[in-house]
Amino acid sequence: MAASALYYSDKFVLAKDSFDTTRKAGWIADSLASHPISNIRVLPPRALTEAQALRAHSPAYLATLRTGEPRETATASQLDWDAGVLTMALHVCGGMMDAGIAALKDGVAGTLASGFHHAKRDRGAGFCTLNGLAIAAHALAEQTGGHILILDLDAHCGGGTHSLIQAHPRLWQLDVSVSAFDDYQPGARCLKEFVSDARQYLRTVWRGLQMVEAEWPEFALCLYNAGMDVHGDCKIGGLGGIDELLITLREEMAFQWCKERGIPVAYAMAGGYTGGRMTRKRLVDLHRLTLSAATSKSDGPPVIAVNPESKTGWSSTAELTGSFAEAKECS
Numbered sequence: 209m210a211a212s213a214l215y216y217s218d219k220f221v222l223a224k225d226s227f228d229t230t231r232k233a234g235w236i237a238d239s240l241a242s243h244p245i246s247n248i249r250v251l252p253p254r255a256l257t258e259a260q261a262l263r264a265h266s267p268a269y270l271a272t273l274r275t276g277e278p279r280e281t282a283t284a285s286q287l288d289w290d291a292g293v294l295t296m297a298l299h300v301c302g303g304m305m306d307a308g309i310a311a312l313k314d315g316v317a318g319t320l321a322s323g324f325h326h327a328k329r330d331r332g333a334g335f336c337t338l339n340g341l342a343i344a345a346h347a348l349a350e351q352t353g354g355h356i357l358i359l360d361l362d363a364h365c366g367g368g369t370h371s372l373i374q375a376h377p378r379l380w381q382l383d384v385s386v387s388a389f390d391d392y393q394p395g396a397r398c399l400k401e402f403v404s405d406a407r408q409y410l411r412t413v414w415r416g417l418q419m420v421e422a423e424w425p426e427f428a429l430c431l432y433n434a435g436m437d438v439h440g441d442c443k444i445g446g447l448g449g450i451d452e453l454l455i456t457l458r459e460e461m462a463f464q465w466c467k468e469r470g471i472p473v474a475y476a477m478a479g480g481y482t483g484g485r486m487t488r489k490r491l492v493d494l495h496r497l498t499l500s501a502a503t504s505k506s507d508g509p510p511v512i513a514v515n516p517e518s519k520t521g522w523s524s525t526a527e528l529t530g531s532f533a534e535a536k537e538c539s
């Protein structure tokens with residue numbers, strides 16, 4: 209069984225401002241070095257060129273990231289600016305792009321990069337500098353000639369991504385959030401759901417995926433923004449009641465949904481922040497859930513048994529999701 213590609217470069221952690229978004233890729237890479245996950249091959253991505261970044265961003269914004277001026281725009285991401293920030297952002301976005309390309313070939317690939325979905329054409333926001341999801345979606349829609357689905361399960365709304373893909377007729381977004389940060393009015397080709405009760409979380413993700421399958425076209429690729437900041441112990445975004453088990457089930461659902469429909473999937477780490485009860489180890493272990501679910505779906509039989517009588521082969525996972533939610537409601 210071929211190992212799936214996972215892109216990481218020490219350029220991901222080049223920025224001087226030390227914060228989860230600029231450091232955790234390194235923490236996860238270190239964790240993989242000491243405790244490997246089978247069937248993952250860590251590879252360095254190619255950096256994006258500035259010309260590629262212009263698919264989603266303005267020349268003026270790239271100049272700002274290069275020079276640090278005006279300072280207000282250069283730090284709109286809430287991260288300090290330094291001379292390494294543009295290089296970091298181009299490598300981080302390169303990780304998303306190369307994961308997309310590898311997924312088209314191998315079915316599943318990922319990147320340890322994060323910090324995409326709040327970045328807009330002219331500025332960063334919410335710890336996001338350049339929007340690697342939008343850039344990769346535009347480039348790979350052109351490369352494949354097909355439709356691209358962005359599945360955004362980060363705690364926060366993906367308003368930056370929406371602003372950058374809404375005009376493209378083959379770019380779609382399913383966005384399930386638990387925090388209203390970066391909220392937006394969804395246009396065509398976008399389903400945005402908001403969850404305020406943890407007991408409804410998996411059900412809402414599942415209903416969104418069902419709607420995507422029923423109403424939207426076939427997809428050439430899914431870009432999955434697998435945020436861990438939904439966890440109840442994450443102070444930036446978390447929703448009380450969402451725990452490791454719910455997130456494990458979410459990751460199984462996301463990857464199995466793609467696999468059963470033959471949709472290649474490229475994943476990124478997205479949100480997840482240390483502080484309080486969310487120690488660095490817990491956060492790394494949460495992100496490892498995505499890697500484990502992705503690799504268990506890269507080949508071989510599904511982890512969750514499917515019902516051979518079912519047309520989609522998916523009903524048992526739906527039942528599992530439903531029974532789990534009901535169990536929590538009763539508890």
Ligand SMILES: [Zn+2]
Nearest residue numbers: 362363364479
């Ligand atoms: Zn977030």
